[in-house]
Every structure is written in structure tokens, then in C-alpha cells.
Amino acid sequence: MKISLHPIVKLSDFGERKAIKLISKVLTKGTVAVGIGDDCAALEIDDDYLLISTDMIAENTHIPKIMTPWQIGWFIVAINLSDIAAKGGKPLGLVLSLGLPKNKNVDFLEELTRGADKCATTYKTSIIGGDTKENPALTICGTAFGLVKKNNFMSRKGSKPGDIVAVTGRLGGAGAGQFSIQNNINDKKTVKILLEPTPKIIEGQLLSRCKAVTSCMDISDGLSSSLYQLADLNNVGFKILKEKIPVSPVLLKLAEKHKNIDVDYYSLHFGGDYELLLTILPERFKETKKKILRDGGNLTEIGFVTKDKKIQINDNSKKKTLQNRGYEHFK
Amino acid sequence: MKISLHPIVKLSDFGERKAIKLISKVLTKGTVAVGIGDDCAALEIDDDYLLISTDMIAENTHIPKIMTPWQIGWFIVAINLSDIAAKGGKPLGLVLSLGLPKNKNVDFLEELTRGADKCATTYKTSIIGGDTKENPALTICGTAFGLVKKNNFMSRKGSKPGDIVAVTGRLGGAGAGQFSIQNNINDKKTVKILLEPTPKIIEGQLLSRCKAVTSCMDISDGLSSSLYQLADLNNVGFKILKEKIPVSPVLLKLAEKHKNIDVDYYSLHFGGDYELLLTILPERFKETKKKILRDGGNLTEIGFVTKDKKIQINDNSKKKTLQNRGYEHFK
Numbered sequence: 161m162k163i164s165l166h167p168i169v170k171l172s173d174f175g176e177r178k179a180i181k182l183i184s185k186v187l188t189k190g191t192v193a194v195g196i197g198d199d200c201a202a203l204e205i206d207d208d209y210l211l212i213s214t215d216m217i218a219e220n221t222h223i224p225k226i227m228t229p230w231q232i233g234w235f236i237v238a239i240n241l242s243d244i245a246a247k248g249g250k251p252l253g254l255v256l257s258l259g260l261p262k263n264k265n266v267d268f269l270e271e272l273t274r275g276a277d278k279c280a281t282t283y284k285t286s287i288i289g290g291d292t293k294e295n296p297a298l299t300i301c302g303t304a305f306g307l308v309k310k311n312n313f314m315s316r317k318g319s320k321p322g323d324i325v326a327v328t329g330r331l332g333g334a335g336a337g338q339f340s341i342q343n344n345i346n347d348k349k350t351v352k353i354l355l356e357p358t359p360k361i362i363e364g365q366l367l368s369r370c371k372a373v374t375s376c377m378d379i380s381d382g383l384s385s386s387l388y389q390l391a392d393l394n395n396v397g398f399k400i401l402k403e404k405i406p407v408s409p410v411l412l413k414l415a416e417k418h419k420n421i422d423v424d425y426y427s428l429h430f431g432g433d434y435e436l437l438l439t440i441l442p443e444r445f446k447e448t449k450k451k452i453l454r455d456g457g458n459l460t461e462i463g464f465v466t467k468d469k470k471i472q473i474n475d476n477s478k479k480k481t482l483q484n485r486g487y488e489h490f491k
Numbered sequence: 492m493k494i495s496l497h498p499i500v501k502l503s504d505f506g507e508r509k510a511i512k513l514i515s516k517v518l519t520k521g522t523v524a525v526g527i528g529d530d531c532a533a534l535e536i537d538d539d540y541l542l543i544s545t546d547m548i549a550e551n552t553h554i555p556k557i558m559t560p561w562q563i564g565w566f567i568v569a570i571n572l573s574d575i576a577a578k579g580g581k582p583l584g585l586v587l588s589l590g591l592p593k594n595k596n597v598d599f600l601e602e603l604t605r606g607a608d609k610c611a612t613t614y615k616t617s618i619i620g621g622d623t624k625e626n627p628a629l630t631i632c633g634t635a636f637g638l639v640k641k642n643n644f645m646s647r648k649g650s651k652p653g654d655i656v657a658v659t660g661r662l663g664g665a666g667a668g669q670f671s672i673q674n675n676i677n678d679k680k681t682v683k684i685l686l687e688p689t690p691k692i693i694e695g696q697l698l699s700r701c702k703a704v705t706s707c708m709d710i711s712d713g714l715s716s717s718l719y720q721l722a723d724l725n726n727v728g729f730k731i732l733k734e735k736i737p738v739s740p741v742l743l744k745l746a747e748k749h750k751n752i753d754v755d756y757y758s759l760h761f762g763g764d765y766e767l768l769l770t771i772l773p774e775r776f777k778e779t780k781k782k783i784l785r786d787g788g789n790l791t792e793i794g795f796v797t798k799d800k801k802i803q804i805n806d807n808s809k810k811k812t813l814q815n816r817g818y819e820h821f822k
Contacts, residue, residue, distance in 0.1 A: 169597040179600055179623050186604040188612050201586055201620030203636070205536060212619070214634055216588035218626040255532055257547035257632045266500040269510055273517040281519050288543070289532030292510050295549040301588045301632035303545055305534070 177389075198316050199243035199377055200306075209313050210252075211306040213243030219298040224355070226341055229268045231355045232300065233275025239380065240304035241283055241359035242434045246378040248314045248368020249306030251285035251361065256302050259295025272300075283361050312368040314376035314438070319394040321467040323374050323439040326449075328363045329458050331383060333408035334433045335426025343418070350410055357434040363457045364436060370451065372444030382431035387471050388484045390437070400463035400482060402475040408433075428473075429485040439465055508720075529647050530574035530708055531637075540644050541583075542637040544574030550629040555686070557672055560599045562686045563631065564606025570711065571635035572614055572690035573765045577709040579645045579699020580637030582616035582692065587633050590626025603631075614692050643699040645707035645769070650725040652798040654705050654770040657780075659694045660789050662714060664739035665764045666757025674749070681741055688765040694788045695767060701782065703775030713762035718802050719815045721768070731794035731813060733806040739764075759804075760816040770796050 171179060202209040217223060217236055227235070237254060244251050256276060260269065269292075280286050285304075337354025340347050360378070367373050375394060379386045383405075387398050407427045415421045440448060445461060452459040466472075473482040502510060533540040548554060548567055558566070568585060575582050587607060591600065600623075611617050616635075668685025671678050691709070698704050706725060710717045714736075718729050738758045746752045771779060776792060783790040797803075804813040 170593070171591055171595050171597060171600065172593045174597050176623055179597070182597065182601060183604045183621065183623070186601060187608050187618050189617065198620075201584070203583055203619065210541070210636075212584075212586055212634070212636070214586040214588045214620065214622050214632070216590050216622055216624045216626070216630070216632055218590055218624065218630070220627055221625045252534055253532070253543075255543055255545040255634060257545045257634075259547050259549055259630055259632075260502055262501070262503045264502050266502060266505050266510070266513065269502065270513060270517060273514050277518050286520065287518050288534065289529075289545065290514065291545050291547055292507055292514070293547045293549065294552045295547070295630055296551055296628040297626060297630070299547070299549070299590055299626055299628070299630045299632075301545070301547055301590075301630075301634075303543070303586060303588075303634040305541075305543070 199246045202247070202313065207310055208307045209310055211244050211247050211249040211308060212303065213240045214301065214303040215240050215243070216299060216301040223298065224341060226351065227355050229271035230275035233272040234279040234356050236300045236302040237276045237279035238357045238359050239434065240302040241361060242357070242378045242380065244304050244306035245360045245364035246314065246376050246436055247306070247308055248312050248364050249308040250365060251283055252305040252307055253285055253288040254280060254302055254304045256287055256290040256300065258290065258292045259299035260292060261296060261298060262294055283359060308368060312371065314368050314373050316375055316377050316390065317393050318374040319390060319396050319439040319465045320374060321396060321465050322442060323465040324442050324445045324461050325398055325400065325439055325463040325465060326445070326459050326461050327379070327406065327435050327437050328360050328452070329433065329435040330406045330408040331433050331435060332411035332423065332427030335430040336408060336411040336414050338430060338432070339414060339421055339426065350414065353410060354432055357432065359434060360436050362455060363452055366451055366455060367436070367438065367448065370444065370448045372441045372448050374439045374441065376436055376438040379433055379435050379437050380431055382429040382485070383437065384429050384482050384484050385431065386437045387482065391469060391471055395469070397466040397469040398463055398471045399466050400473045402473050404460065404462045406458065406460040425485070428482070530577045533578070533644065538641055539638045540641055542575050542578050542580040542639060543634065544571045545632065545634040546571050546574070547630060547632040554629065555672060557682065558686050560602035561606035564603040565610040565687050567631045567633040568607045568610035569688045569690050570765065571633040572692060573688070573709045573711065575635050575637035576691045576695035577645065577707050577767055578637070578639055579643050579695050580639040581696060582614055583636040583638055584616055584619040585611060585633055585635045587618055587621040587631065589621065589623045590630035591623060592627060592629060593625055614690060639699060643702065645699050645704050647706055647708050647721065648724050649705040650721060650727050650770040650796045651705060652727060652796050653773060654796040655773050655776045655792050656729055656731065656770055656794040656796060657776065657790050657792050658710070658737065658766050658768050659691050659783070660764065660766040661737045661739040662764050662766060663742035663754065663758035666761040667739060667742040667745050669761060669763070670745060670752055670757065681745065684741060685763055688763065690765060691767050693786060694783055697782055697786060698767070698769065698779065701775065701779045703772045703779050705770045705772065707767055707769040710764055710766050710768050711762055713760040713816070714768065715760050715813050715815050716762065717768045718813065722800060722802055726800070728797040728800040729794055729802045730797050731804045733804050735791065735793045737789065737791040756816070759813070
């Protein structure tokens, strides 16, 4: 009989981020430059970091029934490239492990591969290997590699009080897609924002070359969740100005027709937009924004880093604490 | 309505190796040196190849109920390092993606991480990142990285008629473990050979430095299956001498007690030993073997490469075709 001194704790009571901390505590630290807890692992190769991102998606939890096999392939590549983008990396390639139920059609595999290939080639990279295995539940694991000059690497750590907080693109478009699916509106263009996200590879590389970014991560689980993660890692807080949040025009248009949409929820919490959240030296913000705009991107100041560890959101003159309503696995 | 010109084919009628060929056909080829179909993908970095191996395991298909969480962790690291070993690589690190059912205990995660960490550190490398996600079926995906000098890289392709066929170590130990589990013998030491395989990292690096190996792969799915894969890739055949196969003494001892063991099945077909199968220049075999022995390893000549594409096995004076009874997914 094994007597455990710990009470039995289920992962469902523990949550994903505690689980990651536990893993990090158990592991023997190697020579890795950046390890568990960042978007990517990073290995030193001469003047570069080799960036490595791995992400797994599974039916039920990540793959809505409406998603086509092509979109599943696109999605797994896109979310992995998004992690490379957040570090300023240039993609080198990806490997995919496919866990497929036995009764899936060969067409399913072919379409999934086409979607993955299309996303990879769109961002000037390719699928270079993989594994296919039987799995009772459809499960796809992607691992992406990238390179970034050590000097240009954007870490999740480095924010200082006074830094400007900014985001690329617009927030809430993926949320609009989710609302559209759940309410059987099924506007294809809107749903596409959710199911075919675009990694911010160009923006990431531009930002990293500016050498003004003090911390960066991609917003996969929602702005509020991402802010809480950055605050925790950097031992700081944030003051966010709600009227400055660049809400997706697609979400705003949908909200005109459907009065029941919770615009705040979809723009501040829902996630899925895969934009970049960053902190940046205030004196370098304007020139950096100019460079991003010149390349067709977008960069919006939404607040600043504070010494006080609270995460506040100012809605006109009302101050309140931003709730962490982002998605967390197991919970 | 989508009209498909192909008949609907299930993966279960198609098999894993056909699936890999289909994927390979669909993908846009990048600048990758070695792609789909080898144990590893390889990317050029100056004088080296960066080797990348990815492997996924899932409950039911790969994780016997008897396997402890610690062993699951060890196993996923070991099988990925084995692919790095087969190319002659020095491990750089691994990332793990864990797909965990919500109701798993935190202890399970901790033990799994400890097992993975132990295997990585045993082979002088470390786990440098990962992902944890909910999954209805326990699914673990590992991705390992390694480096090898371009000149030392051992491909799956390159066998020529006349080359000697050799294997490292002994075959059938993992099969003895399987027999032991299935027959409730549960001898811990024997079961351990199956559940805690050891990647041939040292042998792989020694072999690659000898520059005499013309093709190499690890024997994960059984000797017969591996020979069929090498024959297909190299457009050659093999003549194997059955009495030379280095059968595991553990299997032979078990067979003394249990007359119903099919020793041939477990040594020639079952797999799970993660030894290396290689072809080597005949004039270089002896010195290479000496080097392997000096480092505590083992290298046994079991036959030779033939122009004739059959795979023959000579059992004393009886010649017959070696059946391909190795494991293949989906089938």
C-alpha cells in the first residue's frame, strides 16, 4: 500500500498554470536560456536563440465541431507560429504529431495536411516532419522552430513601471466568431477570424528589431489572462484605459445587431485573437508604432505598467480591478 | 453538397505508412535536408544538422495499464531520444506536450514529470519546455532535438548490396516483458525492459563517428518491420541469418520455463527494444564492432544487403521469406 502524505488533488481543482509551476519545480534545469513558463523554449546557438514552441489541441476542448479538417491543420500551425512571433523569431519549420481515431477518413488526413501546409507556406516556412498515431480522441500536437538574434529576443520578463502597454491589431474578432457560431449566425467571414487565426510573425520581427520592447507574449487566452500572467512574472501591475482598447470592428458591428453581446467579455477576456501584448519603453513607442503601421500592421497603446501590483481598468472616470476571466485549462 | 471523386477510405484500411506517404505528397517541400519518412527531420545549421524527432503516445494504444506515471514519462523521452540516437545525434533538449484528463491527480503529473526528467538527465539532456492541456484520452507528445555534424549524419538511405546488416544489443527483451505482463508473471526486471527502454545514444554517436554506416534506424516496431522499411527506401533486399540474431538472454530464460513462448515472434517481430538496425561497409565492420564493445555496447552482424529485393531469412539450411509481422498503426 502506498501512503501518500499529500491529499489527493485533482487537476480540475489545480488549474493549468499551477500545473506548469509544479512541472517547472520538478525538472532539472539544463543549459536552456528560457524555459518552462515562457511561450517558447530557447536554446543558444552562437549569436542566435533557437526558439521552440509546442502546442497540443484535442477534440471537445479545442476543436469546435464546425471546424473543417483544413482549418484544424491551419489552426495548429498558426498557434505555434504565434509563439515564435511573440519572441520576434523567424520561423524555421514545424513538425506535427497527429493522433487520429481509426475510423477517420483518408480525406480528413489529406485536408488537414493541406491546411497545415497552407498556413506554414503563408508564413514562409514548412512542415518538415511528424508522426501519425492512433488515438481514441482526435489530438494534434505541433512543434515550431524559429531563430532570433539574441539581442532581439523578446522575453515575457522585463517590464518596468512606466513602460507603455500596447497590443497589435484588434481584439474581439475571434470572440465575434464564437458568438456567431453559438447563435447560429454562421457568418463565414466572422467565424474565420476564430478558426483561422493569423500569427503576428511580421509584427513580432519588426518589434524585436526595434529593441524597445521590455516584455511580450501572444494573447491566446484573452487580454485579462495575459495581463495577469505578465504581472505575476514581472512583479508589477497595470493601469489599462478601456476606451483605448482597439475593439474589433467586426465585433462592434455584430453588437449593433445583437444587443445581447457582451462586448467587454469578447474583447477583454475571451481570447483567440493571437495578437501580441507587449510593454515598451515610453520614449520609443511612437517610432515603433510608425514602423508597424508602415508595414500594414497596427499597434495601440492601452495603458502603462505600475509599481502597484493591481491590474486596474479605467472606464471613463470609473476605476475598477480588471477581473481575470480568461480561459484556463482543467478548471 | 461536396462530391468526392475518391471512394471514402478509412485510415483503418490504409495503414500508417501509406498515411505518411500521403502527407509527404501533399506537403510543400522547404529547404529541409531530411524530411518526412526518416526517424528525424534535419535542418542545416552551418556544419551541423539540427535533428528533430516527434512522437505521440496515447492510452489504449501505447500505454499499458500496468505502466506507472513515472514510466510513462521515462518512455516518451526514451523513444524520442532513440530517434536522435539513430542519426548519430547528441541530444540538445526536449519539449513535452501533455494532454491530460481533467480527473487525473496532481501526483500523476508530478510522477510523470519525474520520470521524464530522469530519462532526460540520464542521457545528459533536459526538458526545456512544454504544454499542458485537457484531453479526454491521456496523450503525451514529445519532441526531441539533437545536433550531429553533417559528415556524421546517419540516414535511413544509403544501403548498397554487399553491406553487412547489424544490430546493437539484444532483441526480444521487450517482448519478454510483454509476455510477462500478458501471462501475469509480472517479473519486475523483465517488464522494465519493455516499459523503460534505453535509447542507444552512445552507440549512435560512436557509429556515426566511424563514418562506415550506410543506413541506420531504430527498431521500435520490430526487426522485420524495420527491414521492410529499409528495403523499400533503399530499393534492396536482405539475407538474414537466423542463428546470428542476438536473442535476449531474458527471453531465452523465460522460454525455458514457458514452453508456449513464440521466441521468433518476440525477437524478430514484436519490437519495443529500441536497438539500432544498420547497414555498414563490410571492410569496416570489425573495427567498428571493436569500438562499440570497448564502450560497453554490442554490435552483431546478422546478414547482408542483397540486390534481389526479397527479405530472406536462413534458418540453418532452410531459406524462407521473412514475414512482415511488425506493428503498424491504424491496421
